[in-house]
Amino acid sequence: MPKIIPFKAVRPTRDKVSLVASRSYQTYTQAEREARLDYNPFSFLHIVNPGYKYAHEITGEERYTLVKNRYLEFKEDHIFVQDKKPSYYIYKIVDREKQVFHGIVAAASAEDYEKDIIKKHEDTLENRETVFKDYLKTVGFNAEPVLLTYPDNTIIASILKNTEKERAEFEFTTTYRDTHYLWKIQDEATIKTIAEEFNKMKTIYIADGHHRSSSSYLLCKDLKKNNPKHNGTEPYNFFMSFLIPESELRIHEFNRLIKDLNGLSKEAFLIKLDTVFRIENRGEIPYKPSKKHHFSMYLDGEFYSLYLRKTRYTFKNALDALDAQLLYTTILQPILGINDLRNDNRIKYLNGKKDIINLKSMIDSGEYAVGFGMVPVNINEMKKIADDGLKMPPKSTYIEPKLRSGVTIYEF
Structure with missing residues (x-):
């Protein structure tokens, strides 16, 4: 039942991906942020902190507009290039402790979120939902996927395993000593198989990114209401997600x-x-x-x-x-x-x-x-609460893996 579709990602060029990719802005100390902003002109942090070049703190709508400007500048300078065909993206992370996470970056349906086909287990902070919805509406892109999890599937696992035998589009190691890999799937038969396997599932679950998925849904409602020609295929009907099998989640408290x-x-x-x-x-x-x-x-x-x-x-x-x-x-x-x-x-x-x-x-x-x-909560507790239509208190789970921002970008 879940509708998981390929999309045309905007991505850094191969030679710059390691320089562009960044952690979430809040995870850096001030000294770390300033070092990256001072010495790395390609860091995605320049996009999310557009006021740095003016040595001025900018907030609200003014900041959102400048974020969009910086993003467009990265595209104009060919730091970012958009793929010509819709694709699924196989993403693999090997962390410093040699734990391996791999899954599929794709677009998930906001309608599935509304219908509880994509199940939630955790409550959200209302002000964060609204702020991020307004941010998305202005900038027109999402650079950090929602983490979704699905029951382990042998067919999808086989596709991932075979794809990962090929040379990766991206391969880079971070200062955290995590190594990231990305492969692109454009073969129509393989795309069809992946879509069908997800469609056979009854439900999938949000593991991490409740605020991002909720904000994307609220944005979809706003844009749908204001579009008299809405037909359900517009990019705003979907949000970027990273889907991994349940067995690979790591849950912390x-x-x-x-x-x-x-x-x-x-x-x-x-x-x-x-x-x-x-x-x-x-x-x-x-x-x-x-x-x-x-x-x-x-x-x-x-x-x-x-x-x-x-x-x-x-x-x-x-x-x-x-x-x-x-x-x-x-x-x-x-x-x-x-x-x-x-x-x-x-x-x-x-x-x-x-x-x-x-x-x-x-x-x-x-x-x-x-x-x-x-x-920590375990996966069965998390699913039981979601299946029963209940909600955990906010910030009940800290779940890995954590993807880098700016490696794949979804425009709407």
Whole structure:
């Protein structure tokens, strides 16, 4: 049932792809960003940070317009070239730990998102949806695909394996020591087979990119409404995606940091926690939980382990049993007064790939009062919640692989 189609990607030329490709803008430190912007004129960061050349911070609609201008300049200078025929793109990543991810970059249907053929498992932050929709509407392209996952498929796996025997269109290694490869599939018979195999699937799932997919859907609604000749084939009806088999996903947790104790003293806070959790003070030694329904907490220079008192909590569905939801319903909302996880600025999310020392240092600095850690969600939990039409709290999963921006670009 999912409609997954080939498209004409805009791509860097082979000799410049390693210079163009970048991580998400927010993942760089200021020093890293400035070094790349100062010494690499081909970096995609020049497009997403167009004000750098003027040494001026630019925001909102003005920034979006300049992003589009920089993008058009990259095309005019033939740094970017668009493929002449619609293609599927096989993308493979071998990371520094020798984990291998490979899948297909293609265009997924916004209508499938609306009809829940592309299933969501995580709630989104409303302001981010709107901001990114407006950004897409102005710039007219998407350079970072949504990560979708599908049940392992032997026919698609065979196509990937055979294609990867050929010389790659792109092959480059990043400073993170991840090696990226890209192959182009233009053969009509192979394209037909891939499309048919996806169409046989009942559903596919968003693994990472809920905000990007939601914003693309909102954009589609806007443009469809304002196009009297809309016929469903326009590029805005689709969004760029990277589809990988479920067995290759790597799922990490997101930890939570809270700015204050909601007016409570440390002692009063611990007493309230004791109602629902068995608490053990672990001292200054960093502690991470190893089981579901167990949490780590860092407060006032000390780590604690929190063990759920199961007699005080009832699991009515798959969402209730999710640790991110459990943390919200037992601590964040009733004790710390955080009702709106989508918009409350008292909470920050820190992905679990970062060392627990990162969480500790942010609290020790005084910027935050308390932090919580949990174990990662697994793929079956994620699918069960999506299948039941439920939504995880925002930032419940940090999922790999992470693609580089600017390697394939989808225009609409």
